[in-house]
Amino acid sequence: MMREQALDAVAPVPLLVPDMPTPAALWPWLERMHAARHYSNFGPLVRELETAFCRQFDVPGEQLATVSNATLGLELALQALALPKGAHVLVPSFTFVATATAVVRAGLVPVLADVDAHSWLLTPQIARDACSRCRVDAVMPVATLGMPHDMAAWQHFEEETGLPVIVDAAAAYGRQWLRGASGTLVFSLHTTKSLPAGEGGFVVSTRPGLAERVRQLSNFGINLDPDGDLPLGALAGVGTNAKMSEYHAAVALAAMESWDAHALQRRALYARLFAALNAAAPGLLRWQCGGPDGATQVPTLLCMRLPDADRRQTLERACAAAGIGTRRWYQPVMNDMAILRQAGAVALEAPVSQALSQDLLGLPFFWGMSDTQCARVVRVVADSLAR
Incomplete structure (x- = not known):
């Protein structure tokens, strides 16, 4: 000592x-993964992790989707809103660059707004003021440095304005909750975050169909629903490969234990x-x-x-x-x-x-x-x- x-x-x-979890803590999860011979494509460990998150957020399975990282989670959540190309998304000027780049990569236009002097957050009142001065089609506030938002206030904003809100809660796992409100949250499981998986993320959304759409888009946009309107394997949208691997799910599950x-x-x-x-x-x-x-x-x-x-x-x-x-x-x-x-x-x-x-x-x-x-x-x- x-x-x-x-x-x-x-x-x-x-x-x-x-x-990060120790190798000893991680080993049982890796053994389970190897025994199943399932390493990606919505494997059993990813499904177990999603079930754990659904219990924490008190949402059904169709309202949650894991992704390979939170940045892609933001991009796909924006894409799932089906906004017109060039739509304007309000984001805080004081944030990590991924918030704004996700908007650009989704084919949309960032509108950079100020933050509150005390909380350092883009608040519903700041968003209302911005809407009175320029075009805004959606809002992406950030849980800045992990500080959580009042989701009831954002629900009221959505109902009042009709504008969709996606909260970039990358750094706020364990702090940002819905608490009975409706809303959409995107979390990071990066190695520096509260629950580290090395890389990874997940989307929680009470907006009908959004999380399911994110899941589909994370698998290239392929239709995997045998009861859907399209044949199995047909493209239902132009997505990307943003699936969480079983390896990262194993790390996240091990990290959950401590x-x-x-x-x-x-x-x-x-x-x-x-x-x-x-x-x-x-x-x-x-x-x-x-x-x-x-x-x-x-x-x-x-x-x-x-x-x-x-x-x-x-x-x-x-x-x-x-x-x-x-x-x-x-x-x-x-x-x-x-x-x-x-x-x-x-x-x-x-x-x-x-x-x-x-x-x-x-x-x-x-x-x-x-x-x-x-x-x-x-x-x-x-x-x-x-x-």
């Missing part, structure tokens, strides 16, 4: 460490770091605030806003010198991406997103982060901001 503490005191502190315990530990770790950093820099740090569902914490990232760009840069340099990883999440913001403008994106004014890009910084946070590593991060933050 003393040797491990000594190493923690000098070794680099990484920004993220994936919480998920509850690890989630509790991540919550406790986040609470300790949050308190320690605020004590180390009293009144100087600003944090993402949740809405009605924001209290359900299963964090995978630790992000904060510094007082200004200069002090962020000073802290970045101090962390680099101390071997501590940092990242400026979601920067540059989508409004500043020239390639999106070339693709025809409509950029609305986004002062909050621009402000976030000037002073937000991510610090190390991962399951298994030691007390020594935490203390090093807090000390560097305290020393940097004191100067």
Whole structure:
């Protein structure tokens, strides 16, 4: 133990460490896969994983579909809406690039909107304001940094406007729920996410037929329904190969076995770091605030806003010198991406997103982060901001 503490005191502190299942935990699932000789094409492990997700979200099987990754899940969910080519999809400017690129690759036009100053989310009110100023045919809000949306509020928005909403909940597994509301959610099972499968994702949707359409499109668009209007094997739509493999389902099922315990530990770790950093820099740090569902914490990232760009840069340099990883999440913001403008994106004014890009910084946070590593991060933050 003393040797491990000594190493923690000098070794680099990484920004993220994936919480992947151990080989021993994974082995029984791989043995089941090999015994079945079924490795892809909606195999028994994929079906078992989908059943587990359906229980968690309290939806029937036809309202959930796994995919090979969340980005393709977003693209196929948009395609399943059958919007006309060139339709305008409202997305936040402060998000990961995949949100906007999924819109472009689906043959649609991103409309880049601002986010709320407290939650850092594209809210129904921001969407209403955007609709009053420009064309909007659908909305794709993001569970930014894992912060969940109030799905009842988005259901009301859909009913009020008639516009479909797809929530990019890539980073929000374990936090984003329907809670009795209708809606569409797309989750990621990437290796850095709360439930890691290496790669993978799934779509949950109460919109009639959407998840079933996503499943069909993920298998090239082939009709596999013997009672359908088309012959078996005929194309019902132009899809792609976005099926989850049995290998990735095995990893996800193994990760599920330890998920509850690890989630509790991540919550406790986040609470300790949050308190320690605020004590180390009293009144100087600003944090993402949740809405009605924001209290359900299963964090995978630790992000904060510094007082200004200069002090962020000073802290970045101090962390680099101390071997501590940092990242400026979601920067540059989508409004500043020239390639999106070339693709025809409509950029609305986004002062909050621009402000976030000037002073937000991510610090190390991962399951298994030691007390020594935490203390090093807090000390560097305290020393940097004191100067």
